[in-house]
Amino acid sequence: MIHEITTIGFDADDTLWHNEHYFRLTEKRFADLLKDHAEQDHLTERLLEAERRNLGHYGYGVKGFVLSMIETAIEVTEDKVPARVIREIIEAGQDMLAHPIDLLPHAQEAVEAAAQTHRIVLITKGDLLDQERKLAQSGLGDLFSGVEIVSEKTPPVYARIFADHGDGPEKAMMVGNSMKSDVRPSIDAGGWGVYVPHGLSWELEHAEPPTGHPRYREIADLGALVALLQQD
Template sequence: MTSHELTTIGFDADDTLWQNEQFFRLTEKRFAGLLAEHGEADHVSARLLEAERRNLAVYGFGIKGFTLSMIETAIEVSGGRVPGSVVAEILAAGREMLSHPIEPLPHARETVEKLAGAYRLVLITKGDLFDQERKLAQSGLGDLFDAVEIVSDKSAATYARVFSRHGDGPGKSMMVGNSLKSDVVPAIEAGGWGVHVPHELTWVLEHVEAPTAAPRFRQIADLGQLPALIEGIVTAG
């Protein structure tokens, strides 16, 4: 592969460039505490996950859908007896999540800066439009990307469309992210490279088996290893 055959690199945002899942876990723990008289924490969390799974097609991904799922779960596990004060606490927890400062992950800025200019960089993230725009603005990384796509979900068709719009098609593109299900597998299915950067906290609904047999699958320990990986791919061609 010659250098011009890899022209576009897509980056996931949440838990790839900055912390995200840890705030959901902390809020879930707080939520379980609010409903302690109605069930053990594991039971409350399991019911919440069921609600989230049901509601994804309606609310999509993000904090607002998570907050609505918490309220729904509170009503269910309490048999409709959850007091208004608890609902108010749940809403307050959701608002706090929506205003939490951004914490970039190690090597995020230096890696994006190193690749900017040499490749077309596209931020591809799913979730609530306002919240994702807020996080990108606070991260200070926005100006380094040639394009930003905030999508409702990530599929092979999504990557084919995005990489054709902002690059030279998925065959000359790479997607980098912490989720095998959303960032890696569908990008490979679309014909691109998929680079997995594991995060210690990944939502259970994002878990799938790694496509280890796929020729275009790669895994790195952190974003700091990405430039060398890309150089190796380019040089090998």
């Protein structure tokens, strides 16, 4: 039952603050740099293929994205990409790493309210330094009883985190915008999964919702989280 939950995990990117928007803008910048070598749709497909191949090498985050863009640029130009283009790709990545944090609607109120009644943990993937920077700039850091920056979100990872920071997955809930990384693995670990849709989502984070599962919920935005937590 929801009222038995003692620990709440929050995803970070595109759950608490904007993230995918900046990746999309950088992709457009990337496409413009290489418009003489590949159509945008083709370039997007090649970049996604590179990102998928490179996840095991670079993990999630801006740095892996930049390396995948450089690799794609080399491929589509048949090793003829100008140094100027490589430099601009690197500068685009540096701009992303320096971008101010923009909280999503209701994020601060939801985290503050949850922190008054539950133990809350930030559980996120990505580059360690970048995620630490974003959390520090968000102003939410002091509200969390724990912060976990992991290489992948799997059922064993959630089971371990909810055991370390709470009373186990059976009394825990994960709140996030990714069905693949936030909702399904938390449920598979024995916990609850709450899906908060975001207008933009990375292709590699898509998964089918566990419709009908008793521990699955969907809310329109974080403004509905408090009411959900008060349900019997």
